Amino acid sequence: MERWQGKLAIVTGASGGIGAACARALVGAGLRVVGLARREAKLLELKQSLPSELQPQFIPRRCDVSKEDQVIESVAWTERMLGGADVLLNNAGITRETELVAVDNTEKIRQGICPGAVNTNIFPEEIHFYVKHMARLEPENIADAVLYALRTPPHVQVHEITLKPMGEIF
Ligand SMILES: NC(=O)c1ccc[n+]([C@@H]2O[C@H](COP(=O)([O-])OP(=O)(O)OC[C@H]3O[C@@H](n4cnc5c(N)ncnc54)[C@H](OP(=O)(O)O)[C@@H]3O)[C@@H](O)[C@H]2O)c1
Secondary structure, three states: OHHHOOOEEEEEOOOOHHHHHHHHHHHHOOOEEEEEEOOHHHHHHHHHHOOOOOHHHEEEEEOOOOOHHHHHHHHHHHHHHHOOOOEEEOOOOOOOOOOOOOOOOHHHHHHHOOOOOEOOOOOOHHHHHHHOOOOOEOHHHHHHHHHHHHHOOOOOOOOOOOOOOOOOOO
C-alpha cells in the first residue's frame, strides 16, 4: 500500500454498510477519505469511532449523489481544499424491487442491480424475514477486496472481482 500513503479517496455512501466499512479500511491503510452521504450525523459517528489518531484522516461531507450540483460541488470542494482525489469509490446506492420482465421498470433497474448479498441495512423492512435467512457477506469482506485491488502493483489492472457468500441460493 506504500504508493497510497497520504493519498485521498472519495467514498460515496460512507455513512453506513459497505461504504462505511471501506472508508474505515482505507483510513486504516493510510489514506485520507472524504466520506460523502446525506446523513451527516452518521458520517460524524463513523469519524468518532475511528482511533483518535486516525480521525483527522476522515473528512465527512454532506452530499446527495442523486443531485448533480451537489456532486459537482463536492468534487470541486475536494479539489480546492484537499488537492483532489486519487481514488473514487463510487459506492452509494439503493435497492429497488422489480422483475426483469415488468413494464416501465427501466429506471428501477438502472438504479438497483446488485450482485451477492451483503449484511447491511440496504434491504427494506418488508423483506427482512426473508433476508435474515439468506447467506450474506459482511461489509468488511468488500472492504478487503477494495484493499486488494489497491494493493496490486501499478502494472496490474483489476477489472472485476466477484464476491459471493458461501451457500448463496438462487
Ligand atoms: N447489500 C448488498 O447486498 C449489496 C450487494 C451488492 C451490491 N450492493 C451495492 O453496494 C452499495 C452499498 O450498499 P449497502 O448495502 O452498503 O447499502 P446501505 O447499508 O443501505 O448504505 C447505502 C449508503 O449509500 C448512501 N446513499 C444512499 N443514497 C444516497 C444518495 N442519494 N446520496 C448520497 N449517499 C447515498 C447511504 O447514506 P445516506 O442515507 O446517509 O445518504 C449509505 O451510506 C450500493 O450501491 C448497493 O447497490 C449492495
